[in-house]
Amino acid sequence: APIVAATDYVRAVPESIRAFLPMGRRYLTLGTDGFGRSDTRAALRGFFGVDAQSIAKAARHALG
Known part of the structure; x- marks a missing residue:
């Protein structure tokens, strides 16, 4: 089964554990790879695609 890791920080954080996952x-x-944005956390999660809807979409994509 696929694994989807999401963070409201840079993607380097979940990428750092890739080597420890099963082959x-x-x-x-x-993740939120971007600079110079200022808004509410909810709005930024939506903008960067790390909100609940985006995570669900990524999981469906990984399964399909």
Whole structure:
């Protein structure tokens, strides 16, 4: 089964554990790689695609 890791920080954080995951597992990371944005956390999660809807979409994509 695939693994989807999401953070409201940079993607380097979930990428740092990739080496410790079982071989052969699909691993998708979502993060907020960007600078100079200022808004509410909820709005930024939506903008960067790390909100609940985006995580669910990534999981469906990984399964399909």
